[in-house]
Structures are given as structure tokens and as C-alpha cells.
Amino acid sequence: MPTASPVPTLPPKEALILDLLVAEGEMYGLQLVAASKRKLKRGTVYVTLGRMEDKGFISSRLESAPADEGGLPRRIYEPTAFGRRVLSAYAHVARRLTPELAR
Amino acid sequence: MTRPGSWLRSLARRVCDPSTMERLIDPAIADLQCEHGEALRRGHVWRSRWIRLAGYIAFAKVAVVALSRGSTRTVRDWAGADDRALSRTVLFSFIATLAWSLVFMLPPVWDSLSQPALRGRIVLWLVPSSMSVALPMGVVFGILAGVRGRPITPRVRRAITLLTIGCSIVMVGHVGWILPAANQAFRELMFGGPLTRGTNELRLGELWQLAQDRVVIPLTVNRRAFEFHFRLALAFAPLALGLFALGVAAARRRASGVLGIGVIAFVSCFAYYTLTYFARFEMYFAPFEVSEHVPAIIAAWSPNLVFLALALLLWKTQTHEPSAADPSRLDDDPRSADRPVVPQA
Numbered sequence: 273m274p275t276a277s278p279v280p281t282l283p284p285k286e287a288l289i290l291d292l293l294v295a296e297g298e299m300y301g302l303q304l305v306a307a308s309k310r311k312l313k314r315g316t317v318y319v320t321l322g323r324m325e326d327k328g329f330i331s332s333r334l335e336s337a338p339a340d341e342g343g344l345p346r347r348i349y350e351p352t353a354f355g356r357r358v359l360s361a362y363a364h365v366a367r368r369l370t371p372e373l374a375r
Numbered sequence: 376m377t378r379p380g381s382w383l384r385s386l387a388r389r390v391c392d393p394s395t396m397e398r399l400i401d402p403a404i405a406d407l408q409c410e411h412g413e414a415l416r417r418g419h420v421w422r423s424r425w426i427r428l429a430g431y432i433a434f435a436k437v438a439v440v441a442l443s444r445g446s447t448r449t450v451r452d453w454a455g456a457d458d459r460a461l462s463r464t465v466l467f468s469f470i471a472t473l474a475w476s477l478v479f480m481l482p483p484v485w486d487s488l489s490q491p492a493l494r495g496r497i498v499l500w501l502v503p504s505s506m507s508v509a510l511p512m513g514v515v516f517g518i519l520a521g522v523r524g525r526p527i528t529p530r531v532r533r534a535i536t537l538l539t540i541g542c543s544i545v546m547v548g549h550v551g552w553i554l555p556a557a558n559q560a561f562r563e564l565m566f567g568g569p570l571t572r573g574t575n576e577l578r579l580g581e582l583w584q585l586a587q588d589r590v591v592i593p594l595t596v597n598r599r600a601f602e603f604h605f606r607l608a609l610a611f612a613p614l615a616l617g618l619f620a621l622g623v624a625a626a627r628r629r630a631s632g633v634l635g636i637g638v639i640a641f642v643s644c645f646a647y648y649t650l651t652y653f654a655r656f657e658m659y660f661a662p663f664e665v666s667e668h669v670p671a672i673i674a675a676w677s678p679n680l681v682f683l684a685l686a687l688l689l690w691k692t693q694t695h696e697p698s699a700a701d702p703s704r705l706d707d708d709p710r711s712a713d714r715p716v717v718p719q720a
Contacts, residue, residue: 302406314429315403315436322398343378343412344405 468517539617604675622689
């Protein structure tokens, strides 16, 4: 008997990150920290982003630093189509279960 | 000007695997450098300093997570065979220490059968004194049994050396404070009342004070200093005996049987404690009149020095034979645990 694929989980912090990325398109890690109004922390945001990338919710790419600035290339994150579907599904479930919150 | 986080990144590169560097470390450092540079370009010096500090704290959090997940190159490259050798060493050391503690405690506990009311406290106060000898012996047995039949890679050697150093540090606290207190409690328990403390019941600090005291007491100055150094030297018995056992295990071409391990370990420990007894006997009774001429520190540490010298000699005389089972190769195949890697005669 074939086993069903496990349903992806979406913890609150990952939901917040997906929400921000869907709204803005693509962001750096520190931009997510700033936009989250201190709900995300500077150190742990990268761990969460790495985990979300493993789950397939987001993708990332390296962006070269400007020539006059130098330094390491920054990693920029954006939501995947799968990530958008997961966020949409969880938002829908949340609205159905807690209709008073959706008002 | 060095960018913030550059040194931390170079440090992380030594221990973290490439995936962790790419996904966790580099994004954190890159964001820190960009934000720091932006603040400096706007002339916000204090903000740039705050960004640097916050970035370092963030890096520390990321590094802790990476290490706890075992994402370091050191952990990933740790061969399965090395892990098993170290685990066996720790396990056998623990079992042997426990067994020897029980052996040393058995005679006085047997004698206490006639005093059932005191038996519990007798056992309690005897544990520290039995541990002071059982732990070094347990370490010897544990090392010989744990690395039996396995190549001793530099990683295993470092880990076991650190283990013996850790045991010695624990022993310093044990012989310095716990053992004297337990000895005194045992004496008073058997006597049934308060007793004046002898040298074996003095703490390390008090022994040091005694060695500095110029008041004339029955012991000579050299003997008083000897007591202090002797107590301290005993604490480092796990290190001396452990390194010697490691040298013996590395020098042997074929795996010893259980009986062979027992004989080697017992003879080593017997020789060590015979040397300590001889050093103490010579210092107090001076049949060869050495105590007046040899500094107390040399006399007290001589057993440790002898065994450390033997360990060094064993390491230098063993020859490296490259083979298909070269210990420096990574080997995560669990089946290799039972495959003899040293050619059997």
C-alpha cells in the first residue's frame, strides 16, 4: 500500500518569513529581521531560512556585492511556487478554523 | 581595514563543512559586512559598532546551532572506527574503575559486617579513597581494551589524551579536597569521636602551608614539601598511566587477548604504585639517604616522569606501516569495525 507524502509543516516563524517574502518578492536575511519587527532574530533567521530551503518553501541565490564595496556576496531569498501554495493552504485552514480572527 | 567577521569566517572554515559555510555562516557574515559598510558610509560610527557587536552575537548563535547539529567538518570526518574506539575506551574505563573500586572497598566493608549501623557511612567514606587508585587503574584497562585491535589514529590519540587530562583535573579536586575530608570522616567514625588531622587528612592548600611553615615539627622540611607534591603527583596518575597505556597499545603489532590486556594493565599499575611506595619509603626512612639530596618535587613526581618517559619512548620507537587499511583514511563502513586492520601474524 503506497504511503501518502507527509504534509509539510509551517511553524509560525516560517509562516512569517513566507508572508514577508510573498509580500515583498525577495529579501536579504537582515531585511527579513527588520521587517518582522523583532519577531525574527539576527542569528536564528539564517537557520530558519536554511530549513525552509530544505523543505522547498524558498530558494536563494548569491548576489554579487557592488565593485566599490567588496566583501562577501549576499544571499537573497525568494518564495517558491510550492512555498506560496503551502502559505495559502495554511492561511485558508486558519481562516476556516478561527473565523473570528479572519474578520 | 579588515571587514567585520573576516577572522570569524576564516575560523569557521576550519571546522564547518562547505554546506554549512554556504547556507549559514556566509550569509550571516555577508549581511553583517554590508550593513556595517552602509552605516560607515552614512557616517554612523556608533551604529556601525553596534552592528558589528550584534553581528558577532548572531554569528555565535549560528555557530552554536551548526556545531550542535554536527555540521562541522571535524564531526563529519570523524571515522566510524574512531568513534567506536573512543566509545569503547570510555565504557571500559568506567566499568574497570567501578570494578576496582568495589575490589578495594571489599575488605573494610567485609570487616564492617559486625557493625551494621555504621556500614552505610563506612561505605560512603571509603568510596573516595578507593576511587583515588581505582580511577587510574580503570583508565589503563579502559584504554588497552578500548583500542584493542584498532588502529590508533591521531584523532583517537588526541581524544584519549584529552580524556586522561580531564580525569587528572577531576583527580586534583578529588585528592585535594574530597579525599582528605572522607579520610577524616572515616577515622572519626571508627574512633567514635573527633581526631586531630594527620597529613593524609589535610587539604592541598593546608599541605602547601605546612611545607612553607618554618616551625620545627617532627617532619623535615623536605618531607613536608614531599607530602604536598606527592598528593599532587598522584592526581596526575591517570595522565601518566593513560599515555603509557596508549603507547603500549600503539606499539603492539597484534591485538592482545583479554588475559593479555589484564596482565599488561595490572603489571603497569603495580609498577607505578611500587615506584610511588618506594619514593615515599625512601623519603621517610632514607635507607639510601636519598631524601636529603633529592628535591622533594623530583622524588614525588618521579613515578609520573618515568611513565611519561616510557610513553614517549614507545611512541618514538613504533614504526608506521602504510597499508590498505591506513588509519588516516576515512572509513565509515560499519563492517570495518571487525575487520583486522593490523596484519595478524
